[in-house]
Amino acid sequence: xxxxxxxxxxxxxxxxxxxxxxxxxxxxxxxxxxxxxxxxxxxxxxxxxxxxxxxxxxxxxxxxxxxxxxxxxxxxxxxxxxxxxxxxxxxxxxxxxxxxxxxxxxxxxxxxxxxxxxxxxxxxxxxxxxxxxxxxxxxxxxxxxxxxxxxxxxxxxxxxxxxxxxxxxxxxxxxxxxxxxxxxxxxxxxxxxxxxxxxxxxxxxxxxxxxxxxxxxxxxxxxxxxxxxxxxxxxxxxxx
Ligand code: F6R
Numbered sequence: 001x002x003x004x005x006x007x008x009x010x011x012x013x014x015x016x017x018x019x020x021x022x023x024x025x026x027x028x029x030x031x032x033x034x035x036x037x038x039x040x041x042x043x044x045x046x047x048x049x050x051x052x053x054x055x056x057x058x059x060x061x062x063x064x065x066x067x068x069x070x071x072x073x074x075x076x077x078x079x080x081x082x083x084x085x086x087x088x089x090x091x092x093x094x095x096x097x098x099x100x101x102x103x104x105x106x107x108x109x110x111x112x113x114x115x116x117x118x119x120x121x122x123x124x125x126x127x128x129x130x131x132x133x134x135x136x137x138x139x140x141x142x143x144x145x146x147x148x149x150x151x152x153x154x155x156x157x158x159x160x161x162x163x164x165x166x167x168x169x170x171x172x173x174x175x176x177x178x179x180x181x182x183x184x185x186x187x188x189x190x191x192x193x194x195x196x197x198x199x200x201x202x203x204x205x206x207x208x209x210x211x212x213x214x215x216x217x218x219x220x221x222x223x224x225x226x227x228x229x230x231x232x233x234x235x236x237x238x239x240x
Contacts, residue, residue: 013042033128066139102179128189136217140180149182
């Protein structure tokens with residue numbers, strides 16, 4: 001794994017953007033695997049600024065998102081579909097029909113997972129952007145998720161519900177389950193770009209880079225990927 005340590009969040013985001021821009025320029029029809037959460041917002045801001053200032057086009061770009069809360073409609077303010085529109089898609093020239101995310105309102109969860117897996121089988125990510133949970137999760141793959149997992153529904157752990165409650169009015173409003181790409185779907189990406197910032201990620205980053213490769217720390221599977229880049233700030237890198 002290549003590790004790049006930056007002074008702060010802005011530098012982390014700028015570095016991530018450099019890599020993302022390289023992928024988009026190399027292939028204007030690239031498949032971008034995207035994440036939500038606080039971590040990639042700076043990357044997305046850089047993409048939007050560059051699109052406005054330099055005209056980089058996303059017209060033929062296709063995207064697949066990692067995960068979506070179960071039970072939230074796409075227009076719900078806390079849904080990940082909404083997050084992606086607000087933070088990225090609405091400000092680019094990307095075609096909405098080229099953006100993909102699990103349907104949180106699917107009435108048949110098993111067939112929704114099958115649909116998403118089939119889609120991913122035909123859409124290898126040129127780059128997959130990831131954040132990391134303080135417990136080492138990637139997407140919503142919580143500790144104990146098999147490395148061979150594909151898209152599935154998960155019950156969220158208390159630690160993830162607590163971490164994510166900051167975006168909801170009340171902790172009771174955080175959905176208890178979600179659809180998520182599995183670790184195998186993530187590992188199929190040609191390139192993985194994992195970002196981490198802040199002291200609360202230091203233990204998870206240690207497990208990602210230096211810990212044992214174990215299903216107890218889902219992110220540790222990335223040690224087995226042949227093109228994985230971690231960009232993290234000094235606080236998140238404190239234990240490396
Ligand atoms: C988001 C996702 C999550 C987050 C992780 C870190 O789509 O899959 O795994 O990347 O929970 O979240 P933040 O960036 O908010 O600290």
